[in-house]
Amino acid sequence: MDLAGGIIAVIIVILAVLTVLRSVRIVPQARARNIERLGRYRKTLEPGMNFIIPFVDRVKPLIDLREQVVSFKGQPVITEDNLVVLIDTVLFFQVTDPRAADYEIVDYIQAIEQITATMLRSVIGSMDLEQTLTSRDRINNMLRGVLDDASGKWGIRVTRVEIKAIDPPKSVVDAMEKQMRAEREKRAAILNAEGLRQSKILTAEGEKQGSILKAEGDKQSAILRAEGQAQAVSTVFEAIHDSNPDPKVLAYQYLQTLPQLAQGEGNTFWVIPSEVTSALKSLSSAFDPGAKDSQGQGPAAGSGPGIASAVANLALQPNGEPDGQQGAEGELYPPGLPENGDQHAPGRP
DSSP states (O other): OHHHHHHHHHHHHHHHHHHHHHHEEEEOTTEEEEEEETTEEEEEEOSEEEEOOTTTEEEOOOEEOSEEEEEEEEEEEEOTTSOEEEEEEEEEEEESOHHHHHHTOSOHHHHHHHHHHHHHHHHHTTSOHHHHHHOHHHHHHHHHHHHHHHHGGGTEEEEEEEEEEEEOOHHHHHHHHHHHHHHHHHHHHHHHHHHHHHHHHHHHHHHHHHHHHHHHHHHHHHHHHHHHHHHHHHHHHHHHHHHOOOHHHHHHHHHHHHHHHTOSTTOSOOOOOTHHHHHHHHHHHHHOTTSOOTTSOOOOTTSHHHHHHHHHHHHTOTTSOOOSEEOTTSOEEOTTSOSSSSSOOTTOO
16 A cells, blocks of 8 residues: 555646646747647737646647848840840838737748739739849838738738849840949040040140240240340440540451351351451551551551551461452452552552
8 A cells, every 4th residue: 555655646736746847837038939728819828938738738830020031033034125134122010019920920931922923923923024124122111011011910020021032044144244344445546545635735735834834935045045145235335435435446346246157167258347448558557556546647659558557468368368359450459458559468569
């Protein structure tokens, strides 16, 4: 009897422990569990420790209340221009009502996938390929609105829908690459032409500014040079006027200038002004003490003109070659002196 009583006590203890364990359910945070009592929905367990009636209440699997991500790959869709493209979508959703998600739909993941494919065919079917590739935001917004309305009664809220990839046929991809390459070459050619145009414009502007500045510089240089020459002439004239030089000095300076007139290599004939005669006469009176003065008094004839003729010949021979006027017998006379007269050049009978 004692052994049987001990066994019964152990069995009772084990049943009590199992009953306690079955009556306590711990639900993690952001999770939920639905309870059925005798096959009917009783309540939804909240996160934390919950008590149920063992062997009467049935606990259903955990439902995740966090936002979930589901990727749907390779949805074939026909565009308006009859091209078949494969579209990969990414869906973000969250369970807001565990009871509806458990009892209103059998598999809400599959349901969302099917309704996404249906809406993609409806939306993409009204667009051509180019619009499909460039209107992702529009497609995303349309899909999100439709899915959110359809899944609301399932206790699910669709937060976001994204088009991950759009894969057109390979022939279309090759044509698009060729079009892109041609467009890039066109833009490169346009940019190159614009660069050459700007370069030529800038070069012409620089040459124009350079020519203008050079002309301004030449103008200022000529003006300054003319002003300098004018000031120099004015200074020399004032100096000569103030010093009141003797006519003999001016005549000598005049004769010193004559050899410079004959220094050119191509000078075979040149004209001496008539004022040289007066200069020679003044110079002859300076070197010949017997020459006549301004009152008509002087030495005998033949003494003054010899010196004047020698000075004239010396002045008119810069390189040792005689120059001037030739007489009848090939003899040279200083310019400005008469060929025949009372006074003759040296050596003439």
